[in-house]
Structures are given as structure tokens and as C-alpha cells.
Amino acid sequence: MNDLVRLTAAELTRLRSRRVSIVAAVVVLAAVALFQVLIHSEVAPTAAAQASARQAYEAAQQTWQAQHTQSVAECVRQGGGTQEECESYDPAPTEADFQVTPPPFDQVGVAGVSTATYLSLFAAFLIGASFIGAEYATGSLANWLTFVPRRLEVFASKGVAVLLASALLGAVAVFATLGLTAAQVAGHGEPLVRAGHVAAAGGRAVVMVALAGVAGYVIALLTRHTVAAIAVPLGYGLVRTVVAGFTSDVDAPLAWLPPYLPELNLQAFLEHGVTYTQYRSTLADGSDYTEIEKHVSFGHSGLYWLTLAVVAVVAGALVFRRRDVT
Amino acid sequence: MTTSAAPRHARAPELAVSTTGLRKTYRTRKGRRVAVEGLDLHVPRGGVHGFLGPNGSGKTTTIRMLLGLVRPDSGSMTLFGKPVPAQLPAVVDRVGAIVEQPKFFPAFTARRNLELLAAGIGAPKQRVPEVLAEVGLGERGGDRFRSYSLGMKQRLAIAGTLLKDPELLIFDEPTNGLDPAGIHEIRQTMRGLADAGRTVLVSSHILNEVQQVADTVTIIGRGRLLAEGDVDAILARGGTEAVRVRVPDPAAAAEVLARVGFAPSPGDPGTVLVRSGAPGVPLDSAQVNRALADHGIYLAELVWQRPDLEEVFLSLTAEEHLGAGAPRAAPPAPLAPTAPRRSGGRS
Ligand SMILES: Nc1ncnc2c1ncn2[C@@H]1O[C@H](COP(=O)(O)OP(=O)(O)OP(=O)(O)O)[C@@H](O)[C@H]1O
Ligand SMILES: [Mg+2]
Numbered sequence: 155m156n157d158l159v160r161l162t163a164a165e166l167t168r169l170r171s172r173r174v175s176i177v178a179a180v181v182v183l184a185a186v187a188l189f190q191v192l193i194h195s196e197v198a199p200t201a202a203a204q205a206s207a208r209q210a211y212e213a214a215q216q217t218w219q220a221q222h223t224q225s226v227a228e229c230v231r232q233g234g235g236t237q238e239e240c241e242s243y244d245p246a247p248t249e250a251d252f253q254v255t256p257p258p259f260d261q262v263g264v265a266g267v268s269t270a271t272y273l274s275l276f277a278a279f280l281i282g283a284s285f286i287g288a289e290y291a292t293g294s295l296a297n298w299l300t301f302v303p304r305r306l307e308v309f310a311s312k313g314v315a316v317l318l319a320s321a322l323l324g325a326v327a328v329f330a331t332l333g334l335t336a337a338q339v340a341g342h343g344e345p346l347v348r349a350g351h352v353a354a355a356g357g358r359a360v361v362m363v364a365l366a367g368v369a370g371y372v373i374a375l376l377t378r379h380t381v382a383a384i385a386v387p388l389g390y391g392l393v394r395t396v397v398a399g400f401t402s403d404v405d406a407p408l409a410w411l412p413p414y415l416p417e418l419n420l421q422a423f424l425e426h427g428v429t430y431t432q433y434r435s436t437l438a439d440g441s442d443y444t445e446i447e448k449h450v451s452f453g454h455s456g457l458y459w460l461t462l463a464v465v466a467v468v469a470g471a472l473v474f475r476r477r478d479v480t
Numbered sequence: 481m482t483t484s485a486a487p488r489h490a491r492a493p494e495l496a497v498s499t500t501g502l503r504k505t506y507r508t509r510k511g512r513r514v515a516v517e518g519l520d521l522h523v524p525r526g527g528v529h530g531f532l533g534p535n536g537s538g539k540t541t542t543i544r545m546l547l548g549l550v551r552p553d554s555g556s557m558t559l560f561g562k563p564v565p566a567q568l569p570a571v572v573d574r575v576g577a578i579v580e581q582p583k584f585f586p587a588f589t590a591r592r593n594l595e596l597l598a599a600g601i602g603a604p605k606q607r608v609p610e611v612l613a614e615v616g617l618g619e620r621g622g623d624r625f626r627s628y629s630l631g632m633k634q635r636l637a638i639a640g641t642l643l644k645d646p647e648l649l650i651f652d653e654p655t656n657g658l659d660p661a662g663i664h665e666i667r668q669t670m671r672g673l674a675d676a677g678r679t680v681l682v683s684s685h686i687l688n689e690v691q692q693v694a695d696t697v698t699i700i701g702r703g704r705l706l707a708e709g710d711v712d713a714i715l716a717r718g719g720t721e722a723v724r725v726r727v728p729d730p731a732a733a734a735e736v737l738a739r740v741g742f743a744p745s746p747g748d749p750g751t752v753l754v755r756s757g758a759p760g761v762p763l764d765s766a767q768v769n770r771a772l773a774d775h776g777i778y779l780a781e782l783v784w785q786r787p788d789l790e791e792v793f794l795s796l797t798a799e800e801h802l803g804a805g806a807p808r809a810a811p812p813a814p815l816a817p818t819a820p821r822r823s824g825g826r827s
Contacts, residue, residue, distance in 0.1 A: 168588075171592065293581075296579065297584060301572070301644075302601065478549065
């Protein structure tokens with residue numbers, strides 16, 4: 155145990171001295187800062203911007219009132235749907251559409267969390283992958299192992315270092331975003347609605363960022379190359395688009411697959427449950443269909459990620475314990 | 481083809497290193513390649529032990545197995561009597577090793593690299609400047625490893641091993657890329673370590689260098705043991721001593737020498753190579769000189785030719801090279817042309 159703490163400390167020292175880590179962290183934090191500029195224009199619009207937004211809104215309102223009845227009637231007459239359906243195709247413009255009033259805190263907060271999260275996920279994966287990939291590339295892993303031949307401890311210490319560093323990166327990115335956003339909203343005299351909900355979303359995001367770091371580490375450990383590790387999610391994205399056709403229809407052979415796909419589980423974890431749609435053709439030629447809503451729960455995604463994390467860590471440990479390092 | 485020229489160390493109570501029936505194959509695209517095949521190695525405690533073999537004979541692989549970097553297919557190994565790799569963590573602090581080219585983190589300074597190692601093995605950080613100074617890198621400790629010359633990298637690796645004050649040092653071709661002064665220095669370092677009671681296992685194919693410093697040697701070829709023992713004993717088997725004499729008329733000189741009981745043979749143009757005429761009788765160069773002078777032949781030059789490790793090595797390993805084409809473990813050729821079989825192309 156003592157060994158593990160000492161080794162982890164050494165790995166953390168190396169991790170924070172690495173250029174990749176520093177650059178990735180700086181990029182993420184710069185993006186977080188940039189995002190605040192965008193937020194600022196939303197939550198604290200200038201009087202002129204507000205006036206022009208109201209003007210645009212009122213203009214749209216007038217147009218809608220003038221044309222709505224007629225366009226619905228037209229729609230019904232041309233067989234575009236029932237009266238109700240045609241009504242829904244032409245909704246009344248809202249103040250929110252034109253941002254006449256600043257969006258509420260929970261909305262900007264969650265948007266901010268989302269931006270910070272995806273950036274950090276990416277950065278953490280890269281940091282984790284290159285941390286071990288570089289050791290394979292330079293051969294310094296063999297050198298390290300001649301000094302510290304305890305394979306499992308070495309594997310664990312590197313993993314823990316990546317986990318901690320990723321969690322820290324995620325936490326700083328997410329909670330800096332939330333803190334700054336809250337300050338802006340409050341500074342503009344608006345209430346911090348559903349602050350607990352937003353903070354919980356941030357907390358879940360940090361967990362995912364930490365896992366992304368570990369994922370990068372384990373994949374690069376298995377493939378022995380940073381680039382190969384990065385290619386894995388890219389390759390997955392490619393396969394995913396190809397397979398999409400087999401998962402979108404409820405009667406397709408792979409219709410059962412979506413609840414086991416990482417991207418849906420990621421969303422489900424971050425957003426505390428997610429709804430996705432599949433289609434069922436109602437006409438034989440597929441020209442008409444109904445939408446079927448399905449749900450992936452937060453609990454499901456939690457179990458999913460836990461299982462995947464355990465499998466990945468065990469697989470990594472087993473492989474690394476016996477692998478030749480030359 | 482295993483021969484021992486010295487009392488076997490195998491039964492000695494504590495060897496620094498021993499291996500029995502050690503075997504390792506690497507998976508390559510063309511199937512399995514045997515790197516080490518049934519190697520028995522016995523390195524006594526104390527002294528410098530040369531580990532010799534031609535390129536690709538399995539020296540580095542053996543060292544990697546001892547250090548737990550690669551896993552043997554079969555066989556057993558011990559370090560200080562402890563079975564490895566099972567008990568490697570227990571003995572690793574007593575072993576310092578440099579395998580092939582030293583590979584540190586290129587973007588970090590030498591000092592930072594050593595600090596990381598010190599942290600990893602729990603050595604005090606204050607040792608870092610000390611060991612850097614010990615290998616003459618005190619001034620350059622702040623430079624990135626990447627910017628080091630080959631010799632400086634080699635020195636840094638030695639500094640790394642000194643962090644833990646080991647009893648056994650394993651150097652895999654430590655003088656690779658060093659200048660003559662550096663080579664001399666490494667030799668001195670190895671001798672110094674051995675004289676201080678440590679054991680040095682040094683792999684090399686620069687035989688001259690090993691002969692100058694080693695007490696015992698192991699010679700391997702194609703992953704097998706060819707000879708092991710004290711350097712002197714191995715040299716004694718390598719051939720007989722001879723003197724080379726340069727004379728105006730080599731033919732006449734040879735005739736004279738043969739008559740008085742020496743065994744002359746033609747040497748380079750203008751010289752005769754003289755060996756002792758009777759087995760077991762040491763050659764006396766003064767007698768050679770006198771016999772020729774008595775017959776009015778005066779020497780322009782007399783040079784002792786002693787067998788060196790290189791000769792022994794070449795004669796031992798030549799047979800191994802000749803055997804290279806023999807179908808020792810080659811799989812039977814397929815009867816009909818088939819698609820090339822590939823077995824796990826990872827390496
Ligand atoms: N990682 C590897 N993958 C596949 N084959 C390997 C690997 N490392 C070594 N070999 C093979 O194993 C054999 C022994 O190599 P090794 O490096 O142990 O030789 P060596 O005695 O150290 O040679 P040298 O004097 O050139 O350093 C060689 O045939 C080599 O090609
Ligand atoms: Mg070698």
C-alpha cells in the first residue's frame with residue numbers, strides 16, 4: 155500500500171510535468187474562459203441588444219397573428235394533417251426564442267457543464283493515452299520496470315494518477331464554468347434556479363471525465379500506441395454511423411443495441427436519463443412511420459459504466475502483468 | 481556442445497545469478513523465433529563476469545528475463561538464490577541494471593529523470609545530485625535527456641543504478657557508443673565495483689575489453705551455453721602459446737628449430753611461428769633465440785602470441801554459425817503450397 159502511494163506520487167509528478175498534460179489543460183481552461191464571454195452576452199445583454207430582441211420578437215408575433223389561421227387552413231386543405239397537427243407546425247413565437255429575457259440559470263448552467271464536459275472528456279482521454287503511449291514509444295517503460303518490477307503496482311499507480319488528474323481537470327473545468335456562470339447570473343440580478351440540479355450534473359460530469367482518462371490509459375496500454383488509442387474512438391464513430399441504419403428501426407436486427415452504446419449511456423449518465431427514438435414503418439414501403447420513444451435510465455448507465463470500467467481495468471491489469479516489455 | 485573449463489559454480493551455495501534450462505521464443509510475423517534455448521548460467525558472487533556471444537545470441541533477452549521484463553517460456557532463474565521473477569520485488573533493490581541503450585523520459589532533464597526514479601524506488605532525493613556528480617554529469621544535470629550524447633546517456637543510466645547502491649550490477653554492452661576515455665572509465669568503474677565486493681555481469685562482444693577486466697566469463701551462441709569458467713582456464717583451452725620470429729631466411733630457421741625439437745610453422749612472410757615441440761612442455765622463447773643464434777641466424781624480432789578470448793570465442797562460435805543452416809528445430813516443409821500461416825503477428 156505504501157509502495158502504491160509512493161509510486162502514484164511519482165507518476166503524478168511525471169504527469170503534471172508533461173507538456174501534453176499542460177497544453178491540454180490550458181486549452182480546456184481557455185475554452186472555459188471563452189465560453190464565459192458567450193454566456194455574458196446571453197445573461198447580461200446590453201440594453202440595445204435587449205431592445206432589438208424585443209423588436210424582433212414583436213415583429214414575429216405580428217406576422218404570426220396575421221398569417222396563422224390562414225396557413226393552418228391551407229395546411230389542412232392540402233392534407234398536411236389534422237387541424238391539431240397543422241396547428242403544431244406553426245407555433246407562436248415565444249420570448250425565449252428571441253431571448254428577450256435572459257435564459258434561466260439552470261439552462262445556461264447545464265449548457266456550460268455540457269461544453270466543459272465534452273472538452274474535458276477529450277482532453278482527459280488524450281492525457282491518459284499519451285501518458286502510457288509515450289512510455290512505450292520512448293522505451294522508458296522498460297527502464298522504469300527495471301527499477302520497479304512490481305507490474306500490478308506500476309499498472310495501478312499509473313491508472314490512479316491518470317484518474318486523479320482527469321478528475322481534477324474535469325472538476326476545475328466544470329465547476330469553474332458553473333461558478334463563473336452563477337456569478338454572472340447573480341450579478342445580473344437573476345435567481346440561481348435549480349442550482350442543486352445543475353451542481354449534480356456537474357458532479358456526474360466529473361465522474362465521466364475521470365473515466366475518460368482511465369479509458370485513454372487502458373486503451374493505449376493495450377495497443378501500446380497513443381495514436382492507436384485515439385483511433386479507437388474515431389473508428390467507433392465511423393462504425394457507429396454505418397451501423398446506425400440497423401439500430402434506428404424497432405424491427406431492425408440491431409434494434410436492441412442502443413441501450414448498450416457508449417454515447418447513449420454517456421448522455422444518460424450526464425443528463426440523468428435520456429430518451430431516444432426509434433421508428434416503426436406503418437406503410438410497407440417505409441414511406442410512413444411512427445416514432446417510438448425509449449428511455450435509458452441513469453441507473454442503467456451507472457451500471458453500464460461501472461461494468462465497463464471494471465472489465466477494462468481487469469483486462470489491462472491481466473495483460474500488463476504478463477506482457478513482455480522490450 | 482557445452483563445455484566447462486572451470487569447476488562448476490552450480491553447486492556453490494550462493495550464486496549472484498543462475499539460470500537453468502532457460503528458454504525464450506519471441507512471436508514474430510514468421511512464427512516463433514528462438515532467442516534463448518535451454519541456457520544454464522552461473523554467475524558467482526563477486527568479481528566481473530563477462531557474458532559473451534555474437535549478435536543475436538540472446539544476451540539481452542537473458543538479461544531481460546532476469547529483470548522480469550520478458551517472461552521465459554520455460555526454465556528457472558535465481559538472483560541471490562531467490563527465484564525470479566516470482567521474488568523479483570524482494571531482490572530488485574540489490575540489483576542495478578542497464579539494458580541496451582538507456583531510455584529515460586526524453587523531454588525531462590537528467591535530474592528530473594533521476595528524481596522520478598528515486599521517488600519510484602523510495603531513495604532519498606538528495607542522492608540525485610550526488611550520483612550525478614559521481615558519473616561526471618554534475619554540470620549537465622539540468623539538460624534534457626534528449627539533448628544528451630550517447631556517452632552521457634550511458635553515464636546517466638549508471639547514475640540511475642547507483643541510486644540504490646546495488647550488490648549486483650548488470651550492464652548490457654555498457655561501452656556502446658563511448659569514446660576511448662569513456663570505455664576506459666567504464667572498465668575502471670566495473671573493476672572498482674568488483675573490488676568493492678560487488679558483482680558485475682557485463683554483456684559484450686568486444687572481447688578484448690572483457691578480457692582485460694573479467695574474472696569469469698560465459699560464452700553463448702544461438703541461445704545456448706558454449707563455455708563458462710575462469711578467463712585463464714578458458715584461454716588455456718583456446719590454443720597453444722607461440723612466438724613469432726622474424727628472420728632473414730624463414731625456411732632455414734624453421735629447419736633449425738625443427739631439428740632442436742620445436743614445432744615451427746610458416747607465419748606471415750619473413751616470419752616463422754614457433755610452438756613447443758612436446759605437449760605439456762612450456763615454450764621457452766630464450767631457447768628459441770639461442771638455437772637460432774647458435775646456427776648463425778639472428779632475430780630481427782620476437783613476439784609472443786598468446787591465445788586471446790577472441791580466438792576462443794571465434795572458434796567456439798564459428799561452429800554455431802556453421803550450424804545456422806542446419807534444420808535443428810525447423811518445422812517440416814509443407815507438402816503442397818499453402819497460404820502462408822501467420823501466428824499472432826504482434827511483437
Ligand atoms: N522483441 C523482440 N521480438 C522478436 N524477436 C526478438 C525481440 N528481441 C530479440 N529478438 C530476437 O531474439 C534473438 C536474440 O536477441 P538478443 O537481443 O537477445 O541478442 P543479443 O545477444 O543481445 O544481441 P546483440 O549482441 O546484437 O545485442 C535475436 O534473434 C533477435 O532477433
Ligand atoms: Mg543485446
